[in-house]
Amino acid sequence: MHAWLCTEPTGVQALAWTELPTPAPQAGEVLIEIRAASLNFPDLLIVQNKYQKKPPLPFVPGSEYAGVVAAVGAGVTQLKPGQNVACLSGTGGFGTHAIAAAELCLPLPDGFSHVDAAALIMTYATSHHALADRAQLQAGETVLVLGAAGGVGTAAIQIAKTMGARVIAAASSAEKCALCRSIGADASIDYSQDNLREAIKTLTDGQGPQVIYDPVGGDLSEPAFRSIAWRGRHLVVGFASGPIPALPWNLALLKGASIVGVFWGDFARREPRSNAAMMGQLAQWYAQGKIKPVIDRTMPMAELPAAYARMGARGVMGKLVLVN
Structure with missing residues (x-):
């Protein structure tokens, strides 16, 4: 197998495209032949040593991927070789193969593309x-x-509309707003x-809006929160712009508003049953055509550095996916 190996998170x-022995799955694990892996913002932070979870070195980045089960370890009965799955394991996705805990794998129904x-x-x-929630x-x-x-x-837009909300999308260019x-x-x-x-x-x-979905932070959070409706909820999703904002607490008092963490x-x-029910609803919505990932582009796995550069330049609209 080959994978992008991180020996020092600098x-x-x-990162180096490295030939490695193809591992055998241990008890409770599966070996996945990776067909597609998406690039998420934490995948950039983790190779810069800026993410809250720091895997032991060396590691293969790539938190989210999909492919075909190539082999299963002892005790794995819910999956079998040849089955299509998606997995979010935190690391391991930027390569040709990955070992993952079977419990982290989501079996894919027919017609669900790897990308x-x-x-x-x-x-x-x-x-x-x-x-x-x-x-x-x-x-x-x-x-x-x-x-x-x-x-x-883009996921938040589709989910909010599916739930019957009115959505105002704020983005950094006319092209992004049109999307x-x-x-x-x-x-x-x-x-x-x-x-x-x-x-x-x-x-x-x-x-003002009843709900603010904020994965950006930085200079946008305070003016957005100052605009929130009475009893509004400001969702703290992430800090893609870099700086973590410091909001004056009196703003929450004056609006009767809540600042709500999302992790x-x-x-x-902590709540695996609730999460499983949620994932089941998302799969159902996908099958019904209510949600569908917006794919910025697909790129060969060998072009991962260029994909990182596009993400770092804030050029990605939707998701960028690496394919084998």
């Missing part, structure tokens, strides 16, 4: 957990999605050109 330049499957779990699970989004409410053209943003409207957003704000607070005020008749990974670990 950045993308430290879509590799782009589904992290972003859609995060967005569903955020909107349905943490925000308790109700039909008819207005959701403002920041960074709306990215992987979690958001094409997948269901009711309105858009180009915050590279428009004043965010004034645009929100106009689009909500001065009432899907720990939710899945």
